[in-house]
Amino acid sequence: SQTIHQWPATLVQPVGSPLSLECTVEGTSNPNLYWYRQAAGRGLQLLFYSVGIGQISSEVPQNLSASRPQDRQFILSSKKLLLSDSGFYLCAWSHPGGGYGYTFGSGTRLTVV
Amino acid sequence: GQQLNQSPQSMFIQEGEDVSMNCTSSSIFNTWLWYKQDPGEGPVLLIALYKAGELTSNGRLTAQFGITRKDSFLNISASIPSDVGIYFCAGQRNSGGSNYKLTFGKGTLLTVNP
Numbered sequence: 001s002q003t004i005h006q007w008p009a010t011l012v013q014p015v016g017s018p019l020s021l022e023c024t025v026e027g028t029s030n031p032n033l034y035w036y037r038q039a040a041g042r043g044l045q046l047l048f049y050s051v052g053i054g055q056i057s058s059e060v061p062q063n064l065s066a067s068r069p070q071d072r073q074f075i076l077s078s079k080k081l082l083l084s085d086s087g088f089y090l091c092a093w094s095h096p097g098g099g100y101g102y103t104f105g106s107g108t109r110l111t112v113v
Numbered sequence: 114g115q116q117l118n119q120s121p122q123s124m125f126i127q128e129g130e131d132v133s134m135n136c137t138s139s140s141i142f143n144t145w146l147w148y149k150q151d152p153g154e155g156p157v158l159l160i161a162l163y164k165a166g167e168l169t170s171n172g173r174l175t176a177q178f179g180i181t182r183k184d185s186f187l188n189i190s191a192s193i194p195s196d197v198g199i200y201f202c203a204g205q206r207n208s209g210g211s212n213y214k215l216t217f218g219k220g221t222l223l224t225v226n227p
Contacts, residue, residue, distance in 0.1 A: 006155075032213070042199070042219060042220055042222075043217070043219040043220060044156075044201065044217045044220075046214070049214065090155050090156075092155075094213060094215075097213075100161065101144070101146045101148075101158055101161055101203065101205065101215065102158075102203075102215055103158070104148075104155030104156050104157070105155050106154055106155050107153070107154065107155045109153070
C-alpha cells in the first residue's frame with residue numbers, strides 16, 4: 001500500500017533562517033507531488049506541484065522554493081524565512097493517471113518567530 | 114481560474130443533528146471529492162464521486178455528484194462529537210497529460226456540541 005511521510009511535525013524557526021521540509025512517498029512510482037499551505041486552519045493554498053523528477057511548477061510567487069531530487073521525494077525550502085511564512089504545510093501525492101484525488105501527509109506546523 | 118463555492122463556512126450543531134453542506138462551481142468537474150481534516154492533521158478522503166447523479170454513502174455520510182456536474186453535497190446524519198473538523202469539497206478535471214490538479218473549496222468548519 002502507498003504511504004506518505006512528512007517531517008518534521010512542528011518547527012519553530014527564527015526570521016531569516018533557512019527552511020527545509022521533506023516529504024517522501026512509498027509504494028508507488030512516478031507520483032504527482034504537491035505542497036500546500038494552510039493559514040489559520042482554513043483554506044488550502046497550492047504552492048508547488050511536480051509531475052516528475054526535477055519538474056517543478058509554482059502556483060504563487062513567494063519566498064519559498066521546491067525541489068524533487070528523486071522520484072518519491074519532494075522538498076520545500078527557503079533561504080530566509082519571513083514571519084508571513086508561518087502556517088501549516090501539507091504535502092500530498094496523486095496517481096500520475098489522476099482521477100483518484102490526493103492523499104495528504106500529516107502536515108508540518110511552522111512558526112516563524 | 115476555477116473556483117468552488119463551499120457553504121456554509123461554519124456550522125454549530127447539537128450532537129444527534131443532521132448536517133448538510135454543498136459546493137457549486139461555474140465549471141464542470143469529472144470527479145467530486147469530499148475530505149475531512151481533523152485539527153492538526155492532514156485532510157483525509159471521505160467520499161469520491163465519479164459519475165453525474167451518483168449518490169454514495171459511507172456510514173453516516175452521504176454525498177451526491179450533481180447532474181450538471183457543477184455541484185455536490187455532503188450530508189452527515191446523527192452527528193457525533195468526533196465529526197468535528199473542517200470539511201473540504203474538491204473537484205477534479207481530467208485536463209490531459211499527467212497532471213490532474215484538484216480545485217478545493219474553502220472548507221466548512223463543523224462544531225458539534227455534546
